[in-house]
Amino acid sequence: xxxxxxxxxxxxxxxxxxxxxxxxxxxxxxxxxxxxxxxxxxxxxxxxxxxxxxxxxxxxxxxxxxxxxxxxxxxxxxxxxxxxxxxxxxxxxxxxxxxxxxxxxxxxxxxxxxxxxxxxxxxxxxxxxxxxxxxxxxxxxxxxxxxxxxxxxxxxxxxxxxxxxxxxxxxxxxxxxxxxxxxxxxxxxxxxxxxxxxxxxxxxxxxxxxxxxxxxxxxxxxxxxxxxxxxxxxxxxxxxxxxxxxxxxxxxxxxxxxxxxxxxxxxxxxxxxxxxxxxxxxxxxxxxxxxxxxxxxxxxxxxxxxxxxxxxxxxxxxxxxxxxxxxxxxxxxxxxxxxxxxxxxxxxxxxxxxxxxxxxxxxxxxxxxxxxxxxxxxxxxxxxxxxxxxxxxxxxxxxxxxxxxxxx
Amino acid sequence: xxxxxxxxxxxxxxxxxxxxxxxxxxxxxxxxxxxxxxxxxxxxxxxxxxxxxxxxxxxxxxxxxxxxxxxxxxxxxxxxxxxxxxxxxxxxxxxxxxxxxxxxxxxxxxxxxxxxxxxxxxxxxxxxxxxxxxxxxxxxxxxxxxxxxxxxxxxxxxxxxxxxxxxxxxxxxxxxxxxxxxxxxxxxxxxxxxxxxxxxxxxxxxxxxxxxxxxxxxxxxxxxxxxxxxxxxxxxxxxxxxxxxxxxxxxxxxxxxxxxxxxxxxxxxxxxxxxxxxxxxxxxxxxxxxxxxxxxxxxxxxxxxxxxxxxxxxxxxxxxxxxxxxxxxxxxxxxxxxxxxxxxxxxxxxxxxxxxxxxxxxxxxxxxxxxxxxxxxxxxxxxxxxxxxxxxxxxxxxxxxxxxxxxx
DNA sequence: TCTATTAAGTCAATTGTCTTGACTTATTTC
DNA sequence: GAAATAAGTCAAGACAATTGACTTAATAGA
Numbered sequence: 015x016x017x018x019x020x021x022x023x024x025x026x027x028x029x030x031x032x033x034x035x036x037x038x039x040x041x042x043x044x045x046x047x048x049x050x051x052x053x054x055x056x057x058x059x060x061x062x063x064x065x066x067x068x069x070x071x072x073x074x075x076x077x078x079x080x081x082x083x084x085x086x087x088x089x090x091x092x093x094x095x096x097x098x099x100x101x102x103x104x105x106x107x108x109x110x111x112x113x114x115x116x117x118x119x120x121x122x123x124x125x126x127x128x129x130x131x132x133x134x135x136x137x138x139x140x141x142x143x144x145x146x147x148x149x150x151x152x153x154x155x156x157x158x159x160x161x162x163x164x165x166x167x168x169x170x171x172x173x174x175x176x177x178x179x180x181x182x183x184x185x186x187x188x189x190x191x192x193x194x195x196x197x198x199x200x201x202x203x204x205x206x207x208x209x210x211x212x213x214x215x216x217x218x219x220x221x222x223x224x225x226x227x228x229x230x231x232x233x234x235x236x237x238x239x240x241x242x243x244x245x246x247x248x249x250x251x252x253x254x255x256x257x258x259x260x261x262x263x264x265x266x267x268x269x270x271x272x273x274x275x276x277x278x279x280x281x282x283x284x285x286x287x288x289x290x291x292x293x294x295x296x297x298x299x300x301x302x303x304x305x306x307x308x309x310x311x312x313x314x315x316x317x318x319x320x321x322x323x324x325x326x327x328x329x330x331x332x333x334x335x336x337x338x339x340x341x342x343x344x345x346x347x348x349x350x351x352x353x354x355x356x357x358x359x360x361x362x363x364x365x366x367x368x369x370x371x372x373x374x375x376x377x378x379x380x381x382x383x384x385x386x387x388x389x390x391x392x393x394x395x396x397x398x399x400x401x402x403x404x405x406x407x408x409x410x411x412x413x414x415x416x417x418x419x420x421x422x
Numbered sequence: 423x424x425x426x427x428x429x430x431x432x433x434x435x436x437x438x439x440x441x442x443x444x445x446x447x448x449x450x451x452x453x454x455x456x457x458x459x460x461x462x463x464x465x466x467x468x469x470x471x472x473x474x475x476x477x478x479x480x481x482x483x484x485x486x487x488x489x490x491x492x493x494x495x496x497x498x499x500x501x502x503x504x505x506x507x508x509x510x511x512x513x514x515x516x517x518x519x520x521x522x523x524x525x526x527x528x529x530x531x532x533x534x535x536x537x538x539x540x541x542x543x544x545x546x547x548x549x550x551x552x553x554x555x556x557x558x559x560x561x562x563x564x565x566x567x568x569x570x571x572x573x574x575x576x577x578x579x580x581x582x583x584x585x586x587x588x589x590x591x592x593x594x595x596x597x598x599x600x601x602x603x604x605x606x607x608x609x610x611x612x613x614x615x616x617x618x619x620x621x622x623x624x625x626x627x628x629x630x631x632x633x634x635x636x637x638x639x640x641x642x643x644x645x646x647x648x649x650x651x652x653x654x655x656x657x658x659x660x661x662x663x664x665x666x667x668x669x670x671x672x673x674x675x676x677x678x679x680x681x682x683x684x685x686x687x688x689x690x691x692x693x694x695x696x697x698x699x700x701x702x703x704x705x706x707x708x709x710x711x712x713x714x715x716x717x718x719x720x721x722x723x724x725x726x727x728x729x730x731x732x733x734x735x736x737x738x739x740x741x742x743x744x745x746x747x748x749x750x751x752x753x754x755x756x757x758x759x760x761x762x763x764x765x766x767x768x769x770x771x772x773x774x775x776x777x778x779x780x781x782x783x784x785x786x787x788x789x790x791x792x793x794x795x796x797x798x799x800x801x802x803x804x805x806x807x808x809x810x811x812x813x814x815x816x817x818x819x820x821x822x823x824x825x826x827x828x829x830x
Numbered sequence: 831t832c833t834a835t836t837a838a839g840t841c842a843a844t845t846g847t848c849t850t851g852a853c854t855t856a857t858t859t860c
Numbered sequence: 861g862a863a864a865t866a867a868g869t870c871a872a873g874a875c876a877a878t879t880g881a882c883t884t885a886a887t888a889g890a
Binding site (some may be wrong): 434435436437438440454459460461471472474475496497498499500503543 | 864875876
């Protein structure tokens, strides 16, 4: 029917989908609980002992899990716990951040094994791609020195860069991020590295990092506010990063804040709450490689400009947090970003007390707001964690026949 | 391991999960495309013809799908299209809305077959439950008159009432909604009706209605703003209603709007954008059963109070829509609610032009904002649609062994 | 110290579901 | 009228989880 319109339908599944899901569930359970016996896994996943045994045997021969010494605990045969093998998989993360690009190599458990950094030449992607490919090659080489088995065990290359994507960007953007967005980056890097390449915005990457090895580890509903050069949020909903219809979900920096007084105009939140805005106030050059150190110095000794910025940013963040809580009803909100830890602490202090919200409910067992990574490398780590997550985390689309199944 | 802490893990799946998913996918495809042949279904779902044939045969013998006359279209054997059988399943929806309660009976395709309404007696749930059970019984009786087969084909009872849930509510709430929330409603109604009972807030129910039979039909990423006595949003993310950690996602009425001038305090959005706030301004009694008619009359003839409220509400809604677009990057935003259509039109006009946002992207093919149901019955329809959706729509949790699988 | 109990884990057969490839049927095109 | 095309069926096969009995190895209790 409907020759004209394509038929809209979700994909079906089969035994392969079942098996792939169950393998992912095992890995996820080991990631969350550290180590579990086959019997533990059977109970936790509602599968039978036999099924778990078969899957674990497979995963072991694939080099993804390994057994530990048997433990005696009470009556019955001692159990043999299993753990993830860090060297079971590797991924590369690439951050493209205006004037600088960073690479990170991580293993299956998200541990950072190698990193690299380079300045991006002026002139946009045509020139920058060479630098990037060199940097990736160098990082892979470094990684091969530490973990020779990595050569055959890459699951992908994750890229993080500032969003939003697919929007006609400001012409006056000095960093030519618009040019980067229009450049066929995925195709070029896929061809240049032979890896499976995906793109996410930097806030999403930061959230991926928090989920894999940070404050959101084990949480299924968490909102990560990422305060870097810009402002964004990574949305972890039902255990997965939410991307929206066009991959631009979480662009809270583009929210227009209400005019605060008559005559004031609505302005994007990012204009008040970002390292870019702070740099502007401090008269610093955002291209300065030592920017973070400079900000750290200035923020350390009391500085009226910093205090005013913090107050203003905190005012907006209070509202943003209250808004996000009202909309998402998350388990927690995590503030992270590429900023000096001292500045992050000032912000956290200024944000408290939080505005009242539905987050103040009876069942709360976790702080409403937590501080996540403030390391400038967190985005690159998240970029690297994305292929690991995509390949090994249980998710709906991994079950479907046409879903991007990954390789588990 | 970890005797103290329960093991955290997702559930595994098996052949049953596979089969259940594939059945749901078939039903979903027929719902979206109206009618499809087995071959169409095989192509659309990536399953084999044989598998589709087996599943369709089963669904047909279960009375959920039926064949239509064969159609010749080009070379090859004519195809036999299948469609959903409306009488294949039925559900009851119950709306509890302060002074009034409504019931709706729908079939598999979401068509309304019976409805009922009653005033809720003062005195809260202890007294109200009797009224409700009577009303449900009456609706089931009416339905049995139209569709005798409904007796054996109920998939559940969906309840919608104002949220948020689990929050210590205002003591000065004149409608005793807090008492309703503390009352063991699900248990009582489950025992009283023998049906599977679920609860959602009214905005979520409105979104469920839009998804099943309204403006969000076939959309996977849509935000429904529900403007009724209160204000809320129903979030359709990846084709499913998002509930948040505690079932309170979408409570945008609780967002504290920024002070608009020095000296003004932050106030919940709901205080400006709701029928409650309009009633207050107009000096109307919200308990008046004729409230909507009265508002319609007043809004019809130019009225300065209405104009001022519309302007104010539209100002806030502009910001709310821009915020939601920035956060979710949805395909569209739908404004719906329990208000006179004339008022809805005034609001829609006043909201335009929309504030700029990432929704203005290159690939846009749908209006950023659409008007959905303004029928006061929409929430009850959505409540009734929820069990249908839960039972027949493809979703992750339906695949899992311990997921609430429903009965497909 | 011996025995019963408990729990982990394996073995072999079974079941349920999708897949495969050949086949039948019905229609249009040339 | 023959060839091409597409829908749909048949029967055997493949795959993955399940079942129930069994083995192994520990502790608890008499």
